[in-house]
Amino acid sequence: MSTQNHHDTILYLDGVSVSFDGFKALNELSLYVQEGELRAIIGPNGAGKTTMMDVITGKTRPDSGDVIFNGGVDLTQLDEAAIANLGIGRKFQKPTVFEHHTVFDNLELALKGNRRPQDSLFFRLKDEQHDRINEVLSTTALSDARHMDAGALSHGQKQWLEIGMLLMQDPDLLLVDEPVAGMTDAETEATAVLLKEIAKTRSVVVVEHDMEFVKSLDCRVNVLHEGSVLAEGSLETVQANEQVIEVYLGR
Numbered sequence: 001m002s003t004q005n006h007h008d009t010i011l012y013l014d015g016v017s018v019s020f021d022g023f024k025a026l027n028e029l030s031l032y033v034q035e036g037e038l039r040a041i042i043g044p045n046g047a048g049k050t051t052m053m054d055v056i057t058g059k060t061r062p063d064s065g066d067v068i069f070n071g072g073v074d075l076t077q078l079d080e081a082a083i084a085n086l087g088i089g090r091k092f093q094k095p096t097v098f099e100h101h102t103v104f105d106n107l108e109l110a111l112k113g114n115r116r117p118q119d120s121l122f123f124r125l126k127d128e129q130h131d132r133i134n135e136v137l138s139t140t141a142l143s144d145a146r147h148m149d150a151g152a153l154s155h156g157q158k159q160w161l162e163i164g165m166l167l168m169q170d171p172d173l174l175l176v177d178e179p180v181a182g183m184t185d186a187e188t189e190a191t192a193v194l195l196k197e198i199a200k201t202r203s204v205v206v207v208e209h210d211m212e213f214v215k216s217l218d219c220r221v222n223v224l225h226e227g228s229v230l231a232e233g234s235l236e237t238v239q240a241n242e243q244v245i246e247v248y249l250g251r
Contacts, residue, residue: 009071010035010173010203011056016065017227018051025051026062027227033173038199040214040235041207043224044247049207052224053175057090058083070172089171093178095158099151103142103161106150107133110165132168139197140164141190156187160194173203180213192216211235223247 011033018026026048033039041049054060055067058080067075075083084090098106111129137143140160145153150161159179166174176195180188192213198204199219208214214221215235223231223238225247231238238244 008035009033010037010069011205012066012068013052013056014066014068016052016055016062016067018048018055018060018062024227026055026065029065029224029228031222031229031232033203033205036199036201036203038196038204038217038219039206040217040219040221041205041224042209042211042214042221042238043230046226047224048227049224050177051227053090053177053207056083056175057088084169087170087172088175089166089169089173090175091159091162091166091177091179093181095155095162097150097153097158097161097165099149101150102147103137103150103153104133104146106161107136107164107168110168136164136167139167140194154184154187156183156191159183159187159191163194163198167198171202173205174198176204176206178208178210179206180208180210188213189216211239 009032013032014030016026016029017024029048029052041052043049051060055062056075058075058078062076069075069086069088073086078086098109101109134143137146140163142157142160142164145157150158153161163174163176163179179195180191183191188210195204195206195217206214206217221233221235221238222229223241223244230247231241231244
């Protein structure tokens with residue numbers, strides 16, 4: 001483990017272990033993410049990537065270890081809703097958008113602040129909220145599709161819309177699970193650009209299988225294997241690591 005102090009990190013995991021029926025999904029996992037950093041997490045199936053995301057978002061309680069957010073908040077003591085409200089957004093692999101609503105309406109529905117039903121009846125977008133939606137439409141390259149039903153979008157555009165819906169909540173940390181699965185090459189390239197753009201103003205952790213995509217993110221990479229970090233560094237560094245080659249190529 002690095003001597004990194006968890007006060008200048010947005011996310012700090014130390015010695016995190018999780019067992020399911022005797023199977024160690026996470027085994028003394030330790031890693032940290034700096035504030036405003038883009039980080040990729042790679043590893044074979046069963047390496048613990050999803051369990052790690054589940055622990056960070058409060059879906060799974062670790063058996064042991066520390067999970068610290070923003071220099072002091074112990075995430076292991078909070079439930080999923082509290083963690084989401086703290087500013088941690090998670091995008092799952094399969095996009096979940098409101099198919100029968102327009103792109104614009106999807107973003108409006110995702111606006112921060114749960115309105116009471118009676119408020120919604122009289123709710124009118126304030127200027128700054130309107131500006132925020134336009135900004136997110138622009139960031140996600142969906143400005144031209146604002147009046148389209150979300151159900152009519154391409155697979156890639158649905159993924160971007162869902163990322164946009166998370167951005168409407170203004171998270172400090174965005175966790176993104178295999179964003180480019182099923183995308184065209186052009187959509188994949190555009191997604192790399194989008195995530196790099198988002199990482200200019202917040203921290204982003206991407207779990208991914210697609211090495212070409214990870215390469216285009218041009219960021220620090222953690223390789224997970226059997227529930228702990230096997231290697232960390234640039235993609236070039238970890239790809240040259242003998243242990244990583246063995247794990248990936250099964251030698």
